[in-house]
Amino acid sequence: QVQLQESGPGLIKPSETLSLTCAISGFSISSGFYWGWIRQSPGRGLEWIGNIYHSGDTYYNPALKSRATISVDTSKNQFSLRLSSVTAADTAVYYCARLMAFITRGSWFDPWGQGTLVTVSS
Amino acid sequence: EIVLTQSPGTLSLSPGERATLSCRASQSVASNSLVWYQQKPGQAPRLLIYGASSRATGIPDRFSGSGSGTDFTLTISRLEPEDFAVYYCQHYGNSLFTFGPGTKVHIK
Numbered sequence: 334q335v336q337l338q339e340s341g342p343g344l345i346k347p348s349e350t351l352s353l354t355c356a357i358s359g360f361s362i363s364s365g366f367y368w369g370w371i372r373q374s375p376g377r378g379l380e381w382i383g384n385i386y387h388s389g390d391t392y393y394n395p396a397l398k399s400r401a402t403i404s405v406d407t408s409k410n411q412f413s414l415r416l417s418s419v420t421a422a423d424t425a426v427y428y429c430a431r432l433m434a435f436i437t438r439g440s441w442f443d444p445w446g447q448g449t450l451v452t453v454s455s
Numbered sequence: 456e457i458v459l460t461q462s463p464g465t466l467s468l469s470p471g472e473r474a475t476l477s478c479r480a481s482q483s484v485a486s487n488s489l490v491w492y493q494q495k496p497g498q499a500p501r502l503l504i505y506g507a508s509s510r511a512t513g514i515p516d517r518f519s520g521s522g523s524g525t526d527f528t529l530t531i532s533r534l535e536p537e538d539f540a541v542y543y544c545q546h547y548g549n550s551l552f553t554f555g556p557g558t559k560v561h562i563k
Contacts, residue, residue, distance in 0.1 A: 371552075379500070379543060381552035392550050428499055439487035439506045440547040445499035 335360040337429050337446035344452050351416040351451055355429030356409075363387045363407050367432040369442060370403060370414045374425035384432050385412055419453045426450050457481055457546050459555035467563040474531040476558045478544035483524045490545040491520055491529045493538075494557075500543060504529065534560070 341353035355368070362368065370382040383393035385403040393401050397416070405412040416423060427449055430442035458481040468474055478489070486507040492500035502511040504520035507527055517532040531538055539562050544555040 369552075378556050379545075379554035381554070394551065430499075433505075437487060438509065439485075439490065440552075441490040441502055441505045441545065442500075442552075443502040443511065445501075448499050 335431060335444055337431070337444065339427060339429050339446045339449040341427075341449060341451070343450055344454065345419060346455050347420055347453055348418055351414070351419050351423065351427075351453075353414045353427055353429075353449065353451070354411055355413070355446060356411045358410075360431075362405065362410050362412065367434060368405075368412050369430050369432050370401075371428045371430060371442065371445075372423075372425040373428065373448070376422070377425070380425075382414065382416075421453050424451065424453045456551060457484060457548060457553055459544055459546055459553055461542075461544060461555040461558045463558060464556070466558060466560045468534055468560060469563045470534050470536055472534050474529075474534055474538070474560055476529040476531075476542050476560070478522075478527040478529070478555050480525045480527070480546060484546055484548060486523050488547050489520075489522070489527050490547075492543045492545065493540050494543065495540045503542075531560075536562075 336358045338356045367384040367386050369384040373379050383403050385391045391403050400417045402415045428445050430445040434440040460479045462477045489507040491504040493503050494500045508520045519530045521528050541557045541559045543557045546553050
């Protein structure tokens, strides 16, 4: 059973860089699939940030592309998110998830991690 | 960019009643690009429906999805107590994922 667990600081200051890690258990990240980050806040709802493949191939939401970097560490079976120059608007629950993508059936995220709240405040 | 609109924002129903939730896309989308999730307080979203009408593994058959073009519907035939939650639709296209604002189904 695939499980994902987010970790990282719960409080960061404006202008700093948010760093989160998603540890995967029950599945080898090198076996395939893209893996993604999604965030949720009362003001913005659910917002997709970006996805990464075990090879390191990435694609991002254009709205966040200039500030977001997703990387993968296959030796630790995990992937990470860095979001630079944060403001209060980046306060959200951050989720990691596996992307299920099929040509005929479409694309969706399943499963998701439990999420981690990141607050941006001085 | 496809914008998803969900209606109603809130639905007040009693257990045993039928729930009909709408997701409208700002332009026509492929049916296989439309997904539905359920989210309960303090939990991550849970996949319900993919490809507009296919139930995910383990999802009860009281949940059904339908629609095409710009208009999609999630129907819960008879609400169980555990179904009171927020429901989101999601679209994928042109390398971009977008989510609707959600419909909250709460107990009347």
